[in-house]
Amino acid sequence: MTDDTTPQRVPDPDEPLEANLEYLHRHLAATAELPVDRDASRWLGEADAIARDVATTDLERSVVDERVGKIETLLAEVDETGHEEADEHLEAARQICVTVQNSDFDA
Structure with missing residues (x-):
């Protein structure tokens, strides 16, 4: 597990859904701090x-899946960010989207 300031680099289906959603948000928020x-x-x-919104709001799983699918669609529009670290965050976010949509998390 990483500290509160460093986003996890890869998704982890062994962690709760909420943790993966927080990691997803952290990775995408981190790109806002970089020159992309x-x-x-x-x-x-x-x-x-x-x-x-998904990381901070208590939503039904079907809504989470729908919104994570939308995130995945938006991220598919980005080939490269123009910044190496942002590209790493982008790839991690993509992986988390796949993990969230393909894993059965314990409720």
Whole structure:
């Protein structure tokens, strides 16, 4: 487990759903602090807004899946961010989306 300031680099289906959603939000929020391409920034910003909502709101699993699917669609619009560290956060966020949608988390 990482500390509160460093986002986890990979998803972990052994952790609770809420933890993975928080990691997703942290990765996307971290890209806002980095100098990324303008087009990438637009997609990442919208994805981050949804991720923040999903991470901070108690939602039914079907709603979480729908919103994480939307995040995944937005992230698919970004090939590269123009910044190596942001690209790493982007890839981690993509992996978390897949993990969340393909894992049965204990409630």
